Amino acid sequence: MRTARVGDAPALLVAGTTSDAGKSVVATGLCRWLARQGVKVAPFKAQNMSLNSVVAPDGAEIGRAQATQAAACGIEPTAAMNPVLLKPGGDRRSQVVVRGRPVGEADAVTYRDFKDRLREVAVESLAELRADYDVVICEGAGSPAEINLRAGDIANMGLARAADLPVLVVGDIDRGGVFAALHGTLALLEPADQALIAGFVINKFRGAPELLEPGLDMLRRLTGRPVHGVLPWLDGLWLDVEDSLALSVDRGPMRAPLGAQTLRVAVVRVPRISNFTDIDALTVEPGVDVRFVTAPHELADADLVILPGSRATVADLAWMRERGLADAVAARAARGLPVLGICGGYQMLAGRIRDDVESGAGEVDGLGLLPARVVFAPGKTLGRPRGTAYGQEVRAYEIHHGAIEVDFARPGTEPFLDGCRSGAVWGTTWHGALENDAFRRAFLADVAAHAGRDFACAPGTDFAAERTARLDALGDLVEANTDTGALWRLLESGAPRGLPVVPPAPVF
Known part of the structure; x- marks a missing residue:
């Protein structure tokens, strides 16, 4: 086992030329590789903009990607691993979550008022991790060359400068133009930032x-910097992605069904979709074909329609009505075809929604497919509940402002997890429920029976083992395709010194 230096633990920042360039893949792979070397390693992302979040054991809401990176390290996630989380509620405003708790809403202009304090929180959180672990692998956000935002940056070069971190820049060659992207990213940085690349x-x-x-x-000749690795294209490696950019990425081939037929699942891709990682467990189930859809005709042959989480329930429900999707879902339910609503999707299934918090719309009609009423509260519910359904234990997590009251006196209505069920319509606020293998199999068997499909669940599918295997594959990817010796030297020696400045470097 190689050991890190004593004291202020080494740290490395993984930046990228663009969003979805592969920062999370590389950072997670590094975490897994180091953990398998016996190193006590932790992940860190100073500021994450994502609608995929999770509740850590300490009760903090953090980005789902950092929770997965913590799993790659073999540790539990904490608030320090993602001290600032931005959850967009529209094109201009985001909820600001600091150390796992919401502190307000901000747009691009008013967010500047938060920046000084958030920079302190980020630096303090990183210092906390560096005191507790041997190595910290940091992940940047977007691109470090977003020069219009550099003055207030806390996630990329602003963090690297504050903590004197060496920086790796990841480029996606599949997009084309990777050499221009890597060279241009470096050239756009001011000299003091370039010195850390x-x-x-x-x-x-x-x-x-x-x-x-x-x-x-x-x-190498143009920049004076080495290429530390070339990672090959591999399909289906990554679960728990950060944003909807990755929904179009192939997450692996569908596995052949055990029965005579597949089970077709259509997930409505609402504009402000959140926690769509709830669907990941279905994608590893043999014979389950998962598609994200945006038009009514795409629901026609679905055996199960899922309304996923939403950061803006009322606005996304209005979008569904405008596109005819709301009517299509209601028509399915009237025919006894299965519909599942999760969190925001469950709220849409209710009869009435009172929202003075997210949208300020007041009282609006829901889809009326479940006998429930939703009232949005200023405080956010964060938890890691446990329960049972279909006789199986379910562990999950919940993140929501909407409180739901169910009229169980309505004939045909029965409990379902924390929510309810009426016929072939199910609703729950619990995220991650489908990751529970026995529950998932029982639920899919019930769906198949309602849909009239000859579908057999695979008894041995283990989602936790699947995630572990993918984390190991990411560790293998880094170990086999990067200069791990050079990466060790970066961790041991810190930020490089004396590297050339690549023109034209701006002066800020």
């Missing part, structure tokens, strides 16, 4: 390595 990693490469080598050599 230690090297590059190229992600999603497919093809003959010898064809890439001349470009790597030229990039």
Whole structure:
């Protein structure tokens, strides 16, 4: 086992040329690789903008990606691992969550008022982790070359400068133009920021390595920085993605069904979809075909329609009505075809919704498919509940402002987890319920019976084992395709010194 230096533990920042370039993949792979070396390692993301979040054991709401990275490290997630979480509620405003608790709403302009305090929180949180762990792997946000935002940056070069971190920049070659993106990212940084860029990693490469080598050599000569790794394209590696950019990415082939038929699941991709990672467990189930849909005709052949979480329930419900999706879902329910609502999706299924918090719309009609009424409260409910359904234990987590009252006196209405069920319509605020294997199989069997499908659940599907296998695959990816010796030296020696400045470097 290699040991980190004593005291202020080494840390490394993984930045990217763009969103979805592969920062999370590389950071998670590094975490897994180090943990398998016996290193006590922790993840960190100073500021995360994502609608996929989770409740940590300490009760804090943090980005789902950081919880997965903590799993890669073999540790439980904490508030310090993602001290600032922004949850967009529209094109201009986001809820600001600090150390796991919401502190207010802000737009791009008013958010500047938060920045000084948030920078302190980020630096303090990183220092906390560096005091408790041997190594901290930090993940940036967006691109470090967003020069219009550099003055208030707390997640990329602002953090690297404050904590004197060496920085790896990841570029996605599958998008095209990766050499220009890597060189341009470096060139747009001011000299003091450039000094911390230690090297590059190229992600999603497919093809003959010898064809890439001349470009790597030229990039080294132009920038004075090494390429520390070229990661090959691999399908279906990543669960728990941060944002809806990744919904179009192939997350692995559907596994062949055990029965005669597949089970077709249509997930309505509302504009402000949140916690769509709830669907991940279905994608690893043999014979379950999961699609994200935005039009009524895409529901026609679905055996199960899922209304997922939403950061803006009332606005997304209005969007569904405008597109005819609300009528299509109601028509399905009238025919006894299965519909599942999770959190915001469950709220949409209610008869009435009172929202003076998220949208300020007041009282509006829900879809009326469940005998329930929703009232949004200023305080957010955060928890890690347990319960039973179909005779199976269920562990989950909940994150919501809406409180739901169910009229169980309505004929045909019965409890379902924390929510209710009426015929073939189910609703719950619990996220992560489908990750419970026995419950998921029982639920899918019930769905198949209602849909009239000859579908058999696989008795041995283990979602936790699937996630572990993918984390190991990410660790293997980093170990086999990066210069791990050079990465060790970066961790042991810290930020590089004396690297050349690449023109044209702006002066801020």
